[in-house]
Amino acid sequence: MVHLCQTHALGGHATAEIYASLAASGDFAPANTLPSYAPHTVIQPIHIDISLDFRQIEQKRAKARIVHTLANSAKQNSSVPRALLTSLKLNGVGFSGMDVRGDGLGSWTYDGKEVSLYWNTPFGPEERRTVELTYDIIEPVTGLFFEVPTKEYPNRALHAITDLESERCRYWLATVDFPVVRTTLKINLRAASNLMAIANGAHVGQTDHDDGSRTTEWKLDQLCPSYLICFAVGLFEEVVDEEVNGIPVKYYAPKGFAHGDIKRAFDLTPKMLRWLPEKVGLAIPWPKYYQIASPHVGGAMENISLVTWGSQYLMDENYAPDRQLQIQLTNIHEMAHTYFGDLLVIRHFEHVWQKESWATYMEACWLEDNVSQDEFVFELLGNAERYITETEDYMRPMVTRTYGTSWQMFDNHTYPGGGWRIHMLRKLLGDESFWAGVKDYVNTFQGKTVETDDFRKCLEKASGINLVKFFDQWFYSKGYPKFKGEYNYNGDKKQVQITLEQTLADKAAGIPIFDCTVEIEVTCEGDEKFTGEVIFNSETRSQKATVVIPVRKGKPTIVRVDPDTKLLCSLELNPGEDILGNTAKSGGDVISRVRAYKELIKIGSYTALKKVQETVAAEPFYGVRIKVAQALGKAKTDGALKILIAMLKAEKNATCAFTIATELEIRDDKVREALLEYLKGKDLPYRAHNAALQALGVQRNKEDLKFLLSVAQDSTKIGQHAIVRSGVLRALGKTRQPEAFEYLLTRLTPGAEPERARPSIAAAIAIAAQWQPAPGTKRAIEALCDLLKDEAPDVRLTAIHYLCSANLEARGALSTIAATKPLWDLRDWSVVQEMTKALRESPAQGPGGSSQQLKTLMKSVEELEQKLRKLEEKEKEREAKEKVPEKKENADEKKEAAATPVQA
DSSP states (O other), X not given: OBOHHHHGGGTTOHHHHHHHHHTTSSOXXXXXXXXXXXXXXXXXXXXXXXXXXXXXXXXXXXXXXEEEEEEEOXXXXXXXXHHXXXXXXXXOOSOEEEEEEETTEEEEEEOSSEEEXXXXXXXXXXXXXXXXXXXXXXXXXXXXXXXXXXXXXXXXXXXXXXXXXXXXXXXXXXXXXXXXXXXXXXXXXXXXXXXXXXXXXXXXXXXXXXXXXXXXXXXXXXXXXXXXXXXXXXXXXXXXXXXXXXXXXXXXXXXXXXXXXXXXXXXXXHHHHHHHXXXXXXXXXXXXXXXXXXXXXXXXXXXXXXXXXXXXGOOOTTTHHHHHHHHHHHHHHHHHTTXXXXXXXXXXXXXXXXXXXXXXXXXXHHHHHHTOHHHHHHHHHHHHHHHHHXXXXXXXXXXXXXXXXXXXXXXXXXXXXXHHHHHHHHHHHOHHHHHHHHHHHHHHHTTSEEOHHHHHHHXXXXXOOOOHHHHHHHTSSOOOOEEEEEEEEETTTTXXXXXXXXSSOXXXXXXXXXXXXXXXXXXXXXXXXXXXXXXXXXXXXXXXXXXXXXXXXXXXXXXEESTTOOOOXXXXXXXXXXXXXXXHHHOOXXXXXXXXXXXXXXXXXXXXXXXXXXXXXXXOOHHHHHHHHHHHHHHOOHHHHHHHHHHHHHOOOHHHHHHHHHXXXXXXXXHHHHHHHHTTSXXXXXXXXXXXXXXXXXXXXXXXXXXXXXXXXXXXXXXXXXXXXXXXXXXXXXXXXXXXXXXXXXTOSTTSSOGGGHHHHHHHHHHHHTTSSTHHHHHHHHHHHHGGGOXXXXXXHHHHHHHTSTTTOOGGGHHHHHTTGGGSOHHHHHHXXXXXXXXXXXXXXXXXXXXXXXXXXXXXXXXXXXXXXXXXXXXXXXXXXXXXXXXXXXXXXXXXXXXXXXXX
């Protein structure tokens, strides 16, 4: 699946932002966490008949009749404990009216979480028996979601849909809810005849009933783990695309979505269905390839033959230029799970990288084969950054059995961190051996469960290379090579010397010295290139390694480290402003250019930033401009702001414009002027519009309040998925103005704002609260506490997130938050617990104590930043004047001297 953390940039998804912030908690596995293991599979389901009656769908109810065919997987019983042959536990949470019957069943119990089955006689070798369960599903906490029109939101399209990863099937289906158990399926869905009913597998038929209802039957002959079972019942739009090799391709979304928006999101599906089997060496094994969107799906999920998506992925013509490529990557990610996760199922969650890392890497491969090399490398760069950022908060091995909940394994170690390790294996073995090993792996283990070493052995078989040490270091150990480099050029000897040090290596912490070869390329005057290698061998136990590269014909002009993008690493290396400037301009690969820009911005001098300004204005690839904008925003100097402002004025790429506007959340008169000018534009991209509004709110200029309120009340400026409306609501909170705060409090009532915007209202109120007169914080806390009863989980999560934030310090809300436990599944309750942890452990403060301290500190920091920028501006003005030549030889030089230089 595509995790919420991976998709929060889609625009205003509050839950995703919260998951992303929690990734920085630094507490992957709580103290004393025990290892997790897959359950025994002596007696296990091998087939499930699922019959669900949705004639009470408006009441968020369904009746279930579930028939499990159970089998004894042991070929002989002599060494199997009797208890494993006479009992079985099925996961099943919160069912009513449970009744169980079965072949030879002696007794059963149900405690609201598990159905325990007991037989009087043991199963014989390979014996099969059936057990039938009937029960009612009433407003399940998770797993099965109901969308029902209300007075406040009458345009909702009635439907029910599943979303199950990682352990949420148990909230509607009584089964063994772990991936090691896989079954074939028959799914019967009964509902009003005007509702569609779609599920895994092939459509078998339908039966109309006298009461106006209809039963639709689907059958899946391939083995399916519980978390990949999927169905949807309701009012849907249907878009039919071309068949691919006999496989029908269709897309669905709730009634009311435009067919063009649906097709725009999924339009490359047929092309992908042709590309992917060629890449992995096996035809798509499913009887159909359907995709369906719903507001109740967080990211996207690879259910066998019926992929589910969050409806925020659907795109109109304004949204598409910004997000279409990223959404195509989500498409190929889920399709890649056809093989990595669906056809080859992980044995248990310690091996989750074998599905999510693979799906992540196939995104990059799609870009490489179908878009451009720059996009491929840019994707690898983003993946490296996400992984490395997470390691600053916690580090874990890729393969570990010790985690708080299985959901915690779906992090940036698993997705981009694992994807990079697959890429390194490919570069180590070469394309021919690597893809041969992959094809062998897919064909050998199709229909089976897999563990990490299964993949290793297939690669070894194809290449003849022993990969045990690689896997020990990169999969079973923590960390990655973090390089600190030294550059030296000896003009007399015509030599470049580069020394790299692995600064993270720490045997006590379980971080090895990574065996790796770092390629270096030096370009000299005349464009002649020279290469060398920095080689690390863990057996020498040295964290430092050096290479001396003989060069000829002039000084070095460009230095590239790992120019062919073979190694996951971070690098600090400053070979001087001139080389950095040349590398930024003509470095060739995306990562070398980005590194050069970042070093120049870090230097921050007048001359360094002038190089950045001049070079980025001509930078052809938008991805590099994005990384430059992020680095400039982090710097926050006056010179950096001036470059950002110039970039905003010139930028035509919607995705880059969003990044630039996001980085301009800095109080500055010049920034405000630029934002006001930008916001005068017509048909602004939604996310850039959102970000620019928020940045304007940060300026806290009272004259802008009227404008922001006008946007907040303009029905033509909502934006698809309420992206623009969400932005302006947050902008109002960031103004800190009492009038804005009072307005926001009136928007909390359901129906006052689009549903997608409601989490942003909660966030905005919390942001503004601490700056209001004395009762403001209290009123905000009361308002957020009221939201804890909301039916929407993302609204509740947002409210809890801000109640637990330092600016409110709402210790009194802890009991109210604790009372919401029945509304959450185990996965999300662990998220709530993590959010409340700091608040629970913080010392009690006096009225407004901690909040007031934070408020004072924030104000002081902001004032200090402004003073520093002004001082820097004056100093750099002086520096610039000193650099202006006293005499000008011609008109061109006079014109150049009159130009306003960038100032650091």
